[in-house]
Amino acid sequence: MSVFDTDRPRGAWLGPLAIAVVLLAVIGGAVGFLLANTGGDGGRGTGAGPGPTVSPTLVAEAPDTPTPDTPTYAPDPTYATTPAGQPVRTTAAGHGRPTTCPAHTETLAREAGSAGDLSLTLYLRTRHSEVWICTDRHGTLFYQGHSGQPGEKLVEGHNALFLTDVSAAGGGYLATNHTGRGTTRYLVTADKLVIEHEGGGTETQAAI
Structure with a gap:
């Protein structure tokens, strides 16, 4: 006889065994059920189920705005115009053409006995110089030369030459400069400056 053999009838064990199986x-x-609702976290969950998923907020970058390919030009006029409509000389170099004679020339013309009220008769610009032919109210002609670029300050004897011996000639004007070294002549037309040096050489500067 084994240790499980008893005098109780076999049917008497079936009832309690069935109850135990049902309870298990x-x-x-x-x-x-609990494990399913806590997400299988070993009992650490709160039983409220998985929380909402927070997605990172993406900040949309503004699209690049195309920059117009517009050339930029720095203002660089040689001459400007006042509100009164009178052209005035500026200190900046540029490609403008003057409509009046330089104040430098007006001062020297008065010192030479001019009646004043100079007006511009001809202006010529070359790669190396510029020339004004001016006339006062009595018709007297004056030559003003400048060796350099427009916009520079005129300094007589350094980069400027003022002459009073001027006459109409050859479709333009002839200015003569008499010095102790000899005579230099300047023939000025709308398209060139021809310089006859005292030594006999000739220099031609084309207008630009």
Whole structure:
């Protein structure tokens, strides 16, 4: 006889055994339900189920605005115009053409006995110099030369030459400069400056 042999009838064991099986099934189902609702986190969950998923906020970058390919030009006029409409000389170099004689020339013309009120008769610009032919109210002609670029300050004897011996000639004007070294002549037309040096050489500067 084994240790499980007793005098109780076999049918008497079936009832309690069935109850035990049912209880185990109920307990197993309850544990499975709890695990499913806590996300299988070993009992650390709050039982409220998984929280909402927070997606990172993406900040949309503004599209690049195309920059118009517009050339930029720096203002660089040689001459400007006042509100009164009178052209005035500026200090900046540029490609403008004057409509009045330089104040430098007006001052020297008065010192030479001019009646004043100079007006511009001809202006010529070359790569190396510029020339003004001016006339006062009595018709007297004056030559003003400048060796350099427009916009520079005129300094007589350094980069400027003022002459009073001027006459109309050859479709333009002839200015003569008499010095102790000899005579230099300047023939000025709308398209060139011809310089006859005292040594006999000739230099021609084309207008630009």
